[in-house]
Amino acid sequence: MERSFHMLLFRAFHARRSYLGPSLKELGFGSGQPKLVDYLDRRGPCRQRELSDYFEVDPAAVSRMLSSLEKRGYVVRRVDGARRRRDLVEVTPAGREAVARWRLRSQEAEDVMLRGFTEEERARFAQYLARAYENFRAERGGDRPCTS
Amino acid sequence: MERSFHMLLFRAFHARRSYLGPSLKELGFGSGQPKLVDYLDRRGPCRQRELSDYFEVDPAAVSRMLSSLEKRGYVVRRVDGARRRRDLVEVTPAGREAVARWRLRSQEAEDVMLRGFTEEERARFAQYLARAYENFRAERGGDRPCTS
DNA sequence: GGTATAATATTGACACGTCAACTATTGATA
């Protein structure tokens, strides 16, 4: 019954989310928000489009999450002073602090998840997940093997 | 940047969902509904609580998905005639037919995902996912190793 | 039997994801 890969993925994914629920609440994050702040913190100011592309999430979702984060003071939408008018998104000091604490919790969750895995198993696990993703990606983007 | 297991899981999970989007639409399923109908089809009539327990999903979500499925005629909420009053959920013939077609698409998605994986790799992959889930589960439920 | 407690299901409010429609701005071209 529970041997499909879909169920296995579903369970692992949601178990992590469950595990991190209290931390999300404590830090004032919605479930999809830490990844955005984390990215912005590492990458520096960028456009919303870059976020929705990187995470392969609908721009609408990004827009709303940023509004929420902005209200909490974790992020600001800024206007590029140089030339263009498109707005850039930037992390605030409060956002940096929150995401720093988030990383600890997130790492802790990963440690729990991989408890009992050897280094070799971790590497293989990561590789399998990446391959699974790439397989879907190839199917989606590449409808033209174009043998010529 | 993208080497965290969370991102790897997130991407694999959502890539599958993306891939199956058109099939969901075609069969009139919401994204979380096929698993319920699939379960009901295999298991036979059962209570909602069993569904929310099995999938570890909030009963509220199950209730609403069933309402939606009932509207589409894939499922009925029945009253146990024997003795108890609690309502049982049951798949309809239309639901059976839809889920049968769903299984083909779902299997196809799994084939895509695992393309290039040997049998041994598939087995290991499944095992890793199950272990990851169990690690979270142990952390959650078992706060009492109780060495005595 | 009658009452207290527990379990079940539903509903409301919110967050995240989808798609689709709309606005505004950028950029390219006539």
Place this chain on the structure above:
DNA sequence: TATCAATAGTTGACGTGTCAATATTATACC
């Protein structure tokens, strides 16, 4: 320059998940 097409962002509607509050129904106990 003026127009037209492409891109970016927002908003609306909907489905799925969370938690919290509310009936309603079972069960247990006196």
